Amino acid sequence: MVTDNNKKSSVYQNQMIPSSSTISNTTVSGSQGYQSTGTVANEDAVTLFEMSEPERKDLAQRLKNAGYKVSVTGKYSDALLSAYTTASMKTALQSQMLGQPFTVKQYLNQEIAAGIAGGSDGPSIRKDIRISDASTARTLINAVLQDALGRGATKEELQKYTSALQKAQKASPTVTKYSTVGNVQTSTTTPGINEKQFLIQQIAGTDEAKANKVFGYYDAFKNALGVR
Secondary structure (H helix, E strand, O other), X not given: OOOOHHHHHOHHHHOOOOOOEEEEEEEEOHHHOEEEEEEEEOHHHHHHHHOOHHHXXXXXXXXXXXXXXXXXXXXXXXXXXXXXXXXXXXXHHHHHHHOOOOOHHHHHHHHHHHOOHHHXXXXXXXXXXXXXXXXXXXXXXXXXXXXXHOOOOOHHHHHHHHHHHHHHHHHOOEEEEEEEEOOEEEEEEEOOOOHHHHHHHHHHOOHXXXXXXXXXXXXXXXXXXXXX
């Protein structure tokens, strides 16, 4: 048996087509009890069994999101092995058909995004995080400040608002929920933050903005929505 646990636990992310190894197995023979016989080990079973519990839990969650009926406990089980083996075979088949290698993790991520793996009728969820780079953030910040205060941003403001914007974008990804019922696939997308509105909120709290009363319209808008 292969005993490299680190290698085994990363197979579902790194291996395209499972291999096999020979081990000793046991069978029952009357009053003789368990007898050892030579057999070929199932590489998927060995890999799954030797994963750490957090790794099995991560795999189980991906399988479930992709439509397979498994419990997300991190425990080894026949149901988890069956789902993993099916995903592994489909990964190998896709690799062969397309002529390029895919890992099981890549295959599951693909199926989660498509919302069609395993014939699932339940939803799967995809989160997309969009982080503005320094150039994009600078352009947006300058535009908002120019509209609101009639000036561009200082170096300190660019650093402050860019950091705040990127943090808010990371915390509020665009979420798409896929669902397949019968032969009909639907998706519902909830957008992340509105970057311009976020920056207006940030700038509205400054002493300069309050003194110039340039956000009176924004306060009225918030009051109309019942936002305080």
